[in-house]
Amino acid sequence: MTDQTQMHETSPTTEATDNEQQESATTPTGVSDLLSESGAGMAGYNYAYLDEHTKREVRRGVLKAISLPGHQVPFASREMPLARGWGTGGIQASLSLLGPADTFKVIDQGSDESVNAANIRRLAKTTADVETTTDTTEASVIQTRHRIPEEVLTDEQILVLQVPTTDALRRVDGSDDANRRRHAHKNYSKMWVALYENVVKWDEIQISARYPAMVNGRYLMDPSPIPRWDTTKLNDADSLFLFAAGREARIYAVPPHTDVEPLAFEDRSFQVERFDESCHRCGSTDTYLTEVTGDDGVTRYACNDASFCEKRAEHPDLSKDHHLDEDDVAWGPETPDPILSDETGGEDA
Amino acid sequence: MGYVAVKAGEEVIRRAEDLFEKRRVDGEDEPVSVEQVESQFSRLVGQVMSEGGLYAPKLAARAVKQAQGDAAEAAFLLRAYRSTLERYDDSLPSSPDAMFATRRVSPAYKDVPGGQILGATKDYTQRLLDFEFDESDPTDEWDLGDDEPESLRNVMEVLRDEGLVSDPDPVDDTDVTDTTREPVMFPAPRDAILQELARGETGAVTALAYSALRGYGQVHPTLGEVRVGSLPVEIEHPYTGESAEVTSVEVTESESVVPVYAKRDDPQFSFGYGLVFGRNERKAIGMTILDASIQLDGDEPAEDAEFVLDTVDGIDSFGFIEHLKLPHYVTFQSILDRIRAIRERKGLDPVDGGERTDGDGGGDTPSDREAPQAVSDDD
Numbered sequence: 001m002t003d004q005t006q007m008h009e010t011s012p013t014t015e016a017t018d019n020e021q022q023e024s025a026t027t028p029t030g031v032s033d034l035l036s037e038s039g040a041g042m043a044g045y046n047y048a049y050l051d052e053h054t055k056r057e058v059r060r061g062v063l064k065a066i067s068l069p070g071h072q073v074p075f076a077s078r079e080m081p082l083a084r085g086w087g088t089g090g091i092q093a094s095l096s097l098l099g100p101a102d103t104f105k106v107i108d109q110g111s112d113e114s115v116n117a118a119n120i121r122r123l124a125k126t127t128a129d130v131e132t133t134t135d136t137t138e139a140s141v142i143q144t145r146h147r148i149p150e151e152v153l154t155d156e157q158i159l160v161l162q163v164p165t166t167d168a169l170r171r172v173d174g175s176d177d178a179n180r181r182r183h184a185h186k187n188y189s190k191m192w193v194a195l196y197e198n199v200v201k202w203d204e205i206q207i208s209a210r211y212p213a214m215v216n217g218r219y220l221m222d223p224s225p226i227p228r229w230d231t232t233k234l235n236d237a238d239s240l241f242l243f244a245a246g247r248e249a250r251i252y253a254v255p256p257h258t259d260v261e262p263l264a265f266e267d268r269s270f271q272v273e274r275f276d277e278s279c280h281r282c283g284s285t286d287t288y289l290t291e292v293t294g295d296d297g298v299t300r301y302a303c304n305d306a307s308f309c310e311k312r313a314e315h316p317d318l319s320k321d322h323h324l325d326e327d328d329v330a331w332g333p334e335t336p337d338p339i340l341s342d343e344t345g346g347e348d349a
Numbered sequence: 350m351g352y353v354a355v356k357a358g359e360e361v362i363r364r365a366e367d368l369f370e371k372r373r374v375d376g377e378d379e380p381v382s383v384e385q386v387e388s389q390f391s392r393l394v395g396q397v398m399s400e401g402g403l404y405a406p407k408l409a410a411r412a413v414k415q416a417q418g419d420a421a422e423a424a425f426l427l428r429a430y431r432s433t434l435e436r437y438d439d440s441l442p443s444s445p446d447a448m449f450a451t452r453r454v455s456p457a458y459k460d461v462p463g464g465q466i467l468g469a470t471k472d473y474t475q476r477l478l479d480f481e482f483d484e485s486d487p488t489d490e491w492d493l494g495d496d497e498p499e500s501l502r503n504v505m506e507v508l509r510d511e512g513l514v515s516d517p518d519p520v521d522d523t524d525v526t527d528t529t530r531e532p533v534m535f536p537a538p539r540d541a542i543l544q545e546l547a548r549g550e551t552g553a554v555t556a557l558a559y560s561a562l563r564g565y566g567q568v569h570p571t572l573g574e575v576r577v578g579s580l581p582v583e584i585e586h587p588y589t590g591e592s593a594e595v596t597s598v599e600v601t602e603s604e605s606v607v608p609v610y611a612k613r614d615d616p617q618f619s620f621g622y623g624l625v626f627g628r629n630e631r632k633a634i635g636m637t638i639l640d641a642s643i644q645l646d647g648d649e650p651a652e653d654a655e656f657v658l659d660t661v662d663g664i665d666s667f668g669f670i671e672h673l674k675l676p677h678y679v680t681f682q683s684i685l686d687r688i689r690a691i692r693e694r695k696g697l698d699p700v701d702g703g704e705r706t707d708g709d710g711g712g713d714t715p716s717d718r719e720a721p722q723a724v725s726d727d728d
Contacts, residue, residue, distance in 0.1 A: 045433060046433070049433070050433075051433065054432075074532040074534060075532060076529065076530050076531050076532050078432040078529075079425070079428040079429045079431065079432040079664060080429060080432070081429045083425065083664075083667070083668035083671060083672065084664055084665050084668030084669060085665075085668040085669035085670075085671070085672035086668060086672050086675065088668075108675070108676065109675075109677070109678055110679060111676075114675075114676060115361055115362055116675055118359045118362060119362055121359075122359055122362075145675075146677075146679045147679055164669070164672075174656075176535065176655065177536070177655055202691050202694075203694050203695075204687070204690055204694060206687055206691065207687070208680065208683035208684040208687045209679070209680040209683040209684070225679075225680045226679075227679055227680065227683040228683065229683075247665050247668065249532040249533075271690075273682065273683055274686065274690070288679070288682075289682070290678045290679060291682065291685070304678075304679055304682075
């Protein structure tokens with residue numbers, strides 16, 4: 001791929017680069033505006049890379065997914081200039097939603113700096129002319145792989161999660177054909193039996209990430225490989241969550257204020273990851289940490305949400321809802337989360 | 350500096366790209382031209398077009414050069430490009446009888462209408478590594494007649510005329526499925542299955558077809574024929590409504606009969622069909638085996654349409670296999686949490702008494718021997 005600045009030089013509407021700021025502030029009124037005025041994109045490619053028919057199809061899939069929370073909607077996933085399994089579903093959803101007035105953030109395993117996140121961000125920046133940011137609170141669309149940010153998302157934000165495996169039932173049956181029938185009948189007995197066997201064998205539910213959850217009391221959903229730490233953030237949130245799988249060609253959604261409940265038993269409650277440590281950089285004890293063993297042999301824990309960790313390093317008392325008018329917003333562990341505070345009997349002796 | 354997850358963003362990506370490019374032009378040799386790739390590596394170009402699902406020899410040759418000879422990567426480049434193109438029209442159904450065959454063998458019969466055409470093949474020569482390529486054309490002195498190629502009557506037709514081979518289910522050829530424009534759902538129509546097999550990765554088609562021969566299935570076909578040739582492509586003229594030949598494509602076609610009798614009262618052979626872009630006989634034959642196996646709808650892996658179609662696509666499999674190189678430390682932390690909790694519950698100490706926080710972390714990775722056998726929660 002060519003250097004990005006070079007691309008602008010060879011693009012026919014070079015002046016547009018200078019006016020980028022002003023341009024992106026005005027919302028275009030139609031597709032022709034986007035094509036003729038914005039000057040965005042690589043020569044020979046449409047605005048936001050995908051052709052308009054494809055974007056429309058993806059948006060129709062998104063609307064259907066929102067109407068049926070947790071239900072997997074098939075769509076004709078296109079080959080993207082990223083390898084399948086590297087966020088092609090997410091980027092198709094993002095590019096179908098983005099307009100020049102949007103601010104886009106991409107995180108991979110909690111980090112804005114990961115090379116794959118940078119690559120996806122660069123594709124959106126060059127083809128869709130969007131502003132990009134690493135600050136969760138400033139983004140209108142956030143594409144993410146395997147994390148939900150620590151800062152509470154608002155009703156003006158959409159989180160697009162990259163999905164490798166679309167069906168929670170894949171754990172118990174490899175056939176999507178069979179699993180679609182199970183979903184149609186709301187027949188999740190095989191999953192419950194698998195969880196029960198898990199408890200019998202290991203005395204714990206052994207599922208780590210990708211923890212299955214019931215959406216709106218109707219569909220069992222694979223929330224993508226987010227850690228259990230993030231699972232309850234999906235419940236009754238203000239923001240829209242979109243799940244998009246390119247290789248498996250499915251889109252599904254958790255609309256704002258939808259009930260999302262991780263599967264658990266009365267005497268084996270849902271448990272999140274436990275950390276006895278605090279972040280060695282910012283000192284946080286209420287965030288998802290990952291451990292790193294250095295050359296000195298010392299294992300240290302650090303916040304996984306790199307952008308929030310940076311803020312915390314400067315303002316250690318910053319709450320996860322610091323940018324909101326209300327306080328004590330439910331947003332996973334260490335917040336007044338109704339699902340996690342219901343917890344009974346999980347840590348029996 | 351300790352392990353830092355693959356990081357640092359756009360500058361690093363750019364430098365990695367530059368390094369990849371440098372490798373291409375390293376050394377003293379003349380760069381190979383796209384034209385040379387097209388003419389001298391035509392098999393590879395054909396394979397890339399077939400797996401890419403786009404008949405475009407020049408673009409495929411360019412992709413091969415850009416991918417430094419990696420067929421899967423080149424097919425991927427072609428597919429990603431294809432997905433940005435508008436789809437204007439469907440071609441009219443082509444009859445294989447219209448093919449200008451440069452090679453045609455029929456293992457089912459000693460001789461067939463139109464004859465056996467061996468064509469150019471190394472099938473029966475010894476595979477000795479050649480240490481002195483002779484760059485002159487050994488066919489220079491051949492005296493070829495100007496005979497028009499004879500009509501090659503389809504061998505399967507001979508059998509069908511006698512009622513020995515079952516007819517395929519009728520296909521609505523006014524409204525063909527296109528799996529690049531609509532997702533494949535199961536049970537999938539046969540045209541969708543054939544399209545996905547035709548775009549399948551050559552090695553995957555070969556391996557899955559081989560599984561049926563090797564004992565995980567009951568299809569051991571007799572090939573009616575294998576043909577290589579140039580097939581005219583016709584469209585309906587937008588103004589006159591007449592059919593108009595717009596181009597031709599080089600294809601390999603194969604048909605097979607399978608001695609499995611579908612109906613008790615009217616026993617007939619089952620059959621399989623394969624057609625792929627370029628000259629790729631093993632993929633075309635593999636495709637006939639998979640088509641026949643899937644039509645049997647049995648319990649073996651190659652007979653399960655969903656299993657075959659889910660695994661046969663090279664772009665899907667190579668992307669997902671290679672994505673494992675991406676950082677996975679979030680999910681791995683979650684996995685570590687589970688195994689530690691389970692070990693704790695069982696009263697097992699951390700390995701070697703080493704403390705997680707004060708170093709000696711080397712031994713404190715989860716032991717595979719203790720790890721429960723379960724589906725990965727990672728992606």
